[in-house]
Amino acid sequence: MDFLSLFLTDFVKQLQSPTLGFLIGGMIIAALGSELVIPESICSIIVFMLLTKIGLTGGIAIRNSTLTEMVLPILFAAVVGILIVFIARYTLAKMPKVKTVDAIATGGLFGAVSGSTMAAALTLLEEQKMPYEAWAGALYPFMDIPALVTAIVVANIYLNKKKNRVASVSTTQESFNKQSIAAGDYSDQPNYPSNRQEYLSQQKGDTDNRVKIWPIIKESLQGPALSAMLLGLALGIFTRPESVYKGFYDPAFRGLLSILMLVMGMEAWSRLGELRKVAQWYVVYSVVAPFIHGLIAFGLGMIAHYTMNFSMGGVVVLAVIASSSSDISGPPTLRAGIPSANPSAYIGASTAIGTPVAIGICIPFFIGLAQALGRA
Amino acid sequence: MDFLSLFLTDFVKQLQSPTLGFLIGGMIIAALGSELVIPESICSIIVFMLLTKIGLTGGIAIRNSTLTEMVLPILFAAVVGILIVFIARYTLAKMPKVKTVDAIATGGLFGAVSGSTMAAALTLLEEQKMPYEAWAGALYPFMDIPALVTAIVVANIYLNKKKNRVASVSTTQESFNKQSIAAGDYSDQPNYPSNRQEYLSQQKGDTDNRVKIWPIIKESLQGPALSAMLLGLALGIFTRPESVYKGFYDPAFRGLLSILMLVMGMEAWSRLGELRKVAQWYVVYSVVAPFIHGLIAFGLGMIAHYTMNFSMGGVVVLAVIASSSSDISGPPTLRAGIPSANPSAYIGASTAIGTPVAIGICIPFFIGLAQALGRA
């Protein structure tokens, strides 16, 4: 009972954080029909600055730290990213009215990482004066990329198997028609990125499409969020950016994050409608999955805590990036890689429910858990 | 004589404030044909940040203060807002070549409040080290909304009376034609907001249109400026935003304001041409009205000063928001509520003359007056 009451006190205390306040405020003013709009260009530059800052922090930290302590957390990050896709494949995909490719794509998005959710977690850890490794933000790509690659590979293996089965019982012509219906021909999303071809090494007359992994990794790395973070990382390692870091990127971080939280709250509210178009199991999944994913990562993080002295703050970061679902770089990569999946399903589930749950509930939950464990 | 010389010294000293400098600089570079443009999206985010900051200040202050001291200033703010509309109705509207609805709409805009003018006043008060209640910015909506509601109600009562008179001497067909001419059918503003219908409960076959007040209040509250301010107010009251306030919103305030002042100066210059299209009485009104409105509010504020210990800085804030005329949320609300009024008249009068007079002359004037009274 003592543990539970400690946990509850810590949990409630964090709900007054301005970071969460702006998120909830955004949902409320959107619900009340406010005409407030934060311009698109402002959101872009905020995301750039937040991720450059996280990268710079990581880069400066890596320059001054031993790389061996990073091995286990990086490995766990990748394991969690891959595992999340398989969880979706064997739970969400089995539900009635849920298409298998849509479920795999959703799993990919929930395995991928949200830079803004991570930024919120780092800010709350600082508000709670809970120390974490400065390089913890650099775990981001090690979970993000494996999740996206796994989702695209698994989805394409599934689609090929299905196509082969269909092909064996019908003529090529019929197979083509059936497959495009079975896989869901969403003609209302006409602009599939043209690099779809790049991902599949199509050999004429052969139904065995092999998925190329490198283009998926490359596209993830080229996305605006990861580009900014890796740029910051490289600048942190190879130059001496301390002056611009302390005078600009670091002090602006919290304030810019507050604006982004507001935007995410408004966005979450406006996307709620999209969820009505898809099966209700997506709602259940996007409420429950952030906790399951976070708890798995939290457990693995505790192993690193006891064996490698990984800080409790670092464990929370690992858990939160597992809870989070990608909002910027994930969706376009998935659209290109699994064009037959329905974006309303995976983007709706992630933006409207997954992200608010991850930021508003999972972050305070895992910080509270870590604090209670630390004191117990 | 001593009082006058004190006042003049104080007045002149403030003209060197960078806030006023940027306003005048904006007018000068626009007059010189500069191609400098501050992008629209930057102006939006600046307005958001300034009003969120004013809201946060107010919210944090309200959390720590007794509400009773706010009652009288709030009441006076509402009284002044309503009074300003009636002043325009019985002065400006009586002038030759001035249409009554245009005059009422202009009164509504001058009764409504400009967030940037208020921000400039708060900055100048700080530069002059003149204390004011931290919740003073929260007076904004209590003057803004009553003014807009009053203007729309008064204009529609006037239009209905007129229509009835016309209807009694002519057939319905003719009445329709005549009214649309009499009320000014400005076909060059084709995009009247579609919520015009919402404001008027039109009953077929009955010329007695009743004006619904709630939709006007709702639209005012949903405007981007008031939304941001109320969001800040709520976050200031219900969360603990001190960290993000002190680290971001507060230090950026003056600098962002300087950019917005520049934009308002350029905007004022470019709108001057519009005033040539309307009767010259608008020029007279927009020079004189900010002083009259400010002096009325200053007088009422002094009552609160002597009875409730309302600070002299607070009296200045009340006077300045009365002097100011709305630039962001007011115009669209008026267009929707009084579609037959000519926007060139009310926007030209407010942006080209009213706002520069309020910021550049009335703010130093009322601060000087308060300082001279304080010392005399």
Added chain:
Amino acid sequence: MDFLSLFLTDFVKQLQSPTLGFLIGGMIIAALGSELVIPESICSIIVFMLLTKIGLTGGIAIRNSTLTEMVLPILFAAVVGILIVFIARYTLAKMPKVKTVDAIATGGLFGAVSGSTMAAALTLLEEQKMPYEAWAGALYPFMDIPALVTAIVVANIYLNKKKNRVASVSTTQESFNKQSIAAGDYSDQPNYPSNRQEYLSQQKGDTDNRVKIWPIIKESLQGPALSAMLLGLALGIFTRPESVYKGFYDPAFRGLLSILMLVMGMEAWSRLGELRKVAQWYVVYSVVAPFIHGLIAFGLGMIAHYTMNFSMGGVVVLAVIASSSSDISGPPTLRAGIPSANPSAYIGASTAIGTPVAIGICIPFFIGLAQALGRA
């Protein structure tokens, strides 16, 4: 040998500056195909803030300094600006496959000044704790405008002479055709600014077009970069902007510059392709010219150093603005003034090679030179 080793140490040390790091980082991520985009509106406001800050610094400095010490550096700035155009006229223009008007326009752009290059130089001087006159940034227009005016005048004199020669050996009809081919009729740049007419006082039936100088100066001063700087200068001289300067423009300077350097790196990479369309002599010119121009200015600056006690940091600023080539206000002015010149030639040479060379190599080179001279 001692001098050379001192110089090399100083040179290498500066390559770790975050300012240069962001420039090189921008080139690298563009080369790697990153999808990162810094929105146009953000770039505009950054340029505005940087140049307003430089202007404010200069204005505050001028308010507190004797004007006589500025005379010689200003004179040298103008001399260098004019000289650079003639250097291009008698070197680059003489190369095979290089059109004379293109070469003159390129000289004009390299003579004009880049505000961002200057901002980078001021930042690196501060990082190296090397003092310079606070008004040094105000040298900008005194080199920029003479260079642009000279280029446009020289180009038009050349075009008129050529036209007369052609006219004397052919009919008017033929002359017209030949001239438009000789001068390069770049029909792929259809939107020549309409103020072309303003620059030339065309007299019908007379081929002697005289170039009006005042409209060129006026257009330079009205450009967004110079407008912002002159506004800052005026506000620095006539108002007391210290509060907004210390609280906003100064602390944000380095951080905003880092974002702009990133953009310039990305821009340089993406413009490289344009250079392939023009003669290779442009590449040679844009690598060599920044050094030649900078060394000439450095030499003149040393005269001011020994005679008028002009600081070594000031000498570096003079050398760097001579090395730099205009990126914002120069190109549109040249397009209007020399419409027959090929923008691919001058913009490609300047943005893709000239600017990275000036920022990444010339700034560290001249700082290193000044430091080595100071110690030697």
